[in-house]
Amino acid sequence: MSANSSIEWTDATWNPVRGCTKISPGCKHCYAETFAERFRGVKGHPYEQGFDLRLVPEKLAEPLRWRTPKMIFVNSMSDLFHEEVPDDYIVAVTRVMVAANWHTYQVLTKRSRRLRNLLNSTLSFAAAQPHIWWGVSVEDRKHGVPRIEDLQNTDAAVRFLSVEPLLEDLGKLNLNGISWVIVGGESGPGARPMKKEWVVSVRNLCRHASVPFFFKQWGGVRKATSGRKLDGRTYDEFPRRVRHPVLATNECLSLAASIEVAFRRVDLVECLV
Numbered sequence: 001m002s003a004n005s006s007i008e009w010t011d012a013t014w015n016p017v018r019g020c021t022k023i024s025p026g027c028k029h030c031y032a033e034t035f036a037e038r039f040r041g042v043k044g045h046p047y048e049q050g051f052d053l054r055l056v057p058e059k060l061a062e063p064l065r066w067r068t069p070k071m072i073f074v075n076s077m078s079d080l081f082h083e084e085v086p087d088d089y090i091v092a093v094t095r096v097m098v099a100a101n102w103h104t105y106q107v108l109t110k111r112s113r114r115l116r117n118l119l120n121s122t123l124s125f126a127a128a129q130p131h132i133w134w135g136v137s138v139e140d141r142k143h144g145v146p147r148i149e150d151l152q153n154t155d156a157a158v159r160f161l162s163v164e165p166l167l168e169d170l171g172k173l174n175l176n177g178i179s180w181v182i183v184g185g186e187s188g189p190g191a192r193p194m195k196k197e198w199v200v201s202v203r204n205l206c207r208h209a210s211v212p213f214f215f216k217q218w219g220g221v222r223k224a225t226s227g228r229k230l231d232g233r234t235y236d237e238f239p240r241r242v243r244h245p246v247l248a249t250n251e252c253l254s255l256a257a258s259i260e261v262a263f264r265r266v267d268l269v270e271c272l273v
Ligand code: SF4
Pocket: 020, 021, 022, 023, 024, 026, 027, 030, 031, 032, 033, 076, 077, 078, 079, 110
């Protein structure tokens, strides 16, 4: 877990899974891949295996050790619903989120079909938890927009869209049941451009539907110079957060220990190889 994150819409990141594979055009310049591959082969580094997907059970219980409530981006360096992550492991990650409920979790995926199927079955115990926000990436019409319907077909209490990198005009989005929309342009070398009218269109749809809107950045090769103002102002809106008391330290430690023991089992360790 990283205690602090430079991502504008979160406080911290938690990565009980590392690595991923590309699935749609939004992945083209995946920052997680670029970061992870830099350390491939570096002995002892968390990304010694580059961007190869692997479970990290020793990280599972980390939110239980965080005493200060935080907004936590779950798997900033992976996709929890990747097809190679076993159902049991996704359930374990979700159980930690339910137990450590003084934090707010942001779970973002491009594998929306699996998110929908699990939230409607094995993960239904967590769907209604207002401190867990379930989101899908929406970068274009062909791959991104259909993910919205998958998300809407769940009982998630809080559903959000990460419209980043916004690659084209998305048209008239259906925002029924959506609690939050983030928009951002791609940044870094080779960044694909984002037109202002595409952003304005999403913002106006959010305004019309009374959905909180967060404008992350214009992006580009030097994102610091393009900034994050739209029509002369910033948009930093969030859904309402629920506040739960922090569990007593001894309860947290004993829960963390039991989770860690359970997920150091041979079958999951085998998945790491
Ligand atoms: S799904 Fe996310 S983490 Fe995985 S390759 Fe695509 S952008 Fe990267």
